Amino acid sequence: MPATYTHHFDTPVYKGSVTINTGLFINGKFVDAVDGGDPIDVINPATGELIVKVAGGTSKDVDAAVEAAGKAYKTAWGLKVPGWERGKLLGKLADLIEQHIDELAALESLNVGKPLNIAKNADIRSTINTIRYYAGWADKIHGKTIETTENKMAYTRHEPYGVVGAITPWNFPLSMVSWKIGPALATGNTVVLKPSEITPLTALYLADLVNKAGFPPGVLNIVNGYGSTVGSAISAHPSIMKVAFTGSTITGRKILKASAESNLKKVTLELGGKSPTIIFDDADLEQAIKWASSGIFFNMGQACTAGSRIYVQEGIYDQFLQGFTKVAQVLGNSTGSPFEQGTQHGPQVSKTQFERVMGYIDSGKTEGAKVHVGGERHGNQGYFIKPTIFVDAKPDMKIMKEEIFGPVCTVVKFKTEEEVTESANNTVYGLAANVLTQNVSRAIRMANNLEAGMIYVNSTQNSERNVPFGGYKQSGMGRENGEYALETYTQVKAVHINIGLKL
Template identity: 75%
Template structure:
């Protein structure tokens, strides 16, 4: 018998009981780990254990892969028309929408983000993603290609088979949907590993997948640590593709494991060190608001966080003043996920808290100046005040490495050419933000910046219909949009002789 955990929410924002199974979801059933093991799940607002969930090992991953392969060959894949796959994805979207308040409450509890953010962003985007790929399910098409009058030649996009999906802790449910949506729409089966820090919404989702009517084994969910369950997925010889979102360091390990096992296809959405570039002619009020959103959204725990803010000298002082007020306002609005008026929550874990505070110490010791923030907020939980550095130099760790917390540097620049060089001076290339009222400059900069997503007069504003991914060490391949469909399929060319005679 697999245990369950029920959390009793009694807050002004959400009241109710939410129950999740705490085991592994394999072959349409809840099971306990073959070799035992559990993982404590911690509330980031107070550091207390919420519950414990099962921790999968290599044998559990192997069982999940076998169940997935069986489903692919018998009840999914090319045996199920795209229109039918789309109906199931639509039904799952309906169920997620029906239970969105419960899911949002779980996400807020587990991650520490505010309930309204979890509901309005994470859940809304998750539902939208499922519906978007449900619509694509019967529209994945090949081409008839002209050769000569004695041959029929055409292409097919066929699923890989078993896909391993490894998702991070900052947007747990949303990232799972961004992988499940296109994978299932194109006929793949999935072994999903949620983060060991934030697995609760994935566990709740498993029962909705079952209720929606997906055949057993089509989706399997194995909670576990990266060095056990994640490593087993990356190196499994029967997994044909891995989709991973997380750090560049782990991405390298996955790529190595994939190459050393069966040369499985790999999609990597990795780290970022995004520049936000504010020109003299920008709408100052809007520039401050967008730059603050682009940096402090989700407590800075976003791969596209605009943590290097370059401001042209003509408005630098006014921008710094306004941005400082925005950061201080967030500090005053810090609190738990179910408190009214909260705009800034905790880091997700003690590990992440320590990592961010380490970067703040590094910035100080390297000679940058803390303009605002730079210390913990409160006495319990993992809260860090929104932090702004000035006088940072390009080679400092805080300017080169991804911090993944509410820490940024504001740097003055003179010319377009100068700031373009600075913005591109990083190993990352995930996103960039440009704030200017000059359309010609906006297009020039968008073309010149080495990043996969460019946001003009906005920040942290992705859309499900647009591809998302990185240049340089920010990743391989693309997620979201039509582009994702082709990372979950392999292309076959068919040559049919209709008249050639030897």
């Protein structure tokens, strides 16, 4: 039997104990890896110290999870269970998450490093709302009758794929799980989930809640592991009919290739971004500063929609930069443990990510951009980086072209709408774009002309669970959230019934 781990929190903002099982969750039970696996170190990013080791699976564990999921789909889920019943169980799961919101938020903060109030009121609250949203959709999956001739009845059915794989990232661990399992389970699929090996703790806690909610064994299986083992096994598995992935564009390419080389499984990819934030002279300056700051520094810049390229029209450039700088300095002075009062800015999630972001900062300096504020680590413990603003950056610099995934941005002056539209679209990514202006015609025009899957007008990064989320170009394919996500978890069957045609 796998071991359990209890973490005792005695901090200024949270006191209590939280227990998780450190094994793999397959067929409704926690189990050890088949061959002992490769135990995974889970690190506290605020200190760099080990929290706990969890089981790491292999392809054999994925096989076991797929077998359990396939059996559950055929016998206790899928088309064997009416939508209202699936919705009822999802609703129970949302209620249980809400009952344990404090414990889950504490685990998320410990594992990711984000301030506790944000983990609770943004991440875990979003998880609850997303699962409730899809609970409501579970009995509303239907096709159409199609008029043909008087001698035929034709209709469509939207049916689940069966076993689907879900591979989730480390920046919003539990909420990204909900984006996958919500629509997958609502539409009748069973799931094999691989949470990020960096941040598996809340997914493991969720497994117990899945059992308490009453889901049949095998409906949701969780296999911890590395991308090169568990992720690859899910991507290439011949009995997994669909994979949903959130993460880097490089890994997304590998998953798409694995689909092509295995069984042509359906793939949805939510990948990287290099989002522009465009601020016109007529914008509400105070609000523009706040939204631009949230757009890049929220979650320590670890968001695919982060507005890391900030374009400011020349008439307000100096005023904006002055106010924006103050916000960055306040965040820098409010950097620290996620469990301290007043913390607004935490660490990067891992040593690897810390070194990656610092590498980009060094690249910016080397290529001639000027560090306006920040540009260095904070303290000497953990993986903290000061909020960083570059100026005098050129379009061909790495910090302008590549996704940094940290609290680093460039502020660039522009003159005309046509000029900034061209600059904003000059990227291989197309996930999101932000436009701040009080000119309604300009806002609509920019929304039409920007090459991105999501446009935020007079705001940044404020997505909604009932509005589709996804990108253009190399930012991925398919959509998550809203009704649009349901389409990616169902396949359409056309039925032709002859009621009078004779040969």
